[in-house]
Amino acid sequence: MNETLLDVKGMNCPLPVLKANRALRAMTAGQRLRVLATDRAAVGDFHAFCRETGHPLLAWSEEAGVFSFVIRRRADEPEPKAS
Structure with missing residues (x-):
């Protein structure tokens, strides 16, 4: 599956999550986004971000820092119907 790559190496909290959200x-x-x-704070930040926004965190890993x-981009909720 195609992935979009977002390289935020060298940026500190909260910029990685803000840029990922954008x-x-x-x-x-x-669609999938690889960040x-x-x-180091990004580990907790992305877990919390995904939990709060509903975007599934499919995987995470660490290699050489x-x-x-x-x-994965979540499905948008349908607009509520007016009564």
Whole structure:
């Protein structure tokens, strides 16, 4: 499956999550975003972000100080119907 790559290495909290949120808003439901970050705080930040927004965190890993997060864009909720 195609992924969009967002490299935020060297950026500190809250910029990685803010930039990921912006990227996800431009994507369609089901698309994947891979975020590369070096800020250790990003681990907790992305877990909380995904829990709060409903975008599934499919995977995360760390290698040589670089954290990789794979997030799937959630389906948008249908607009409530007016009564």
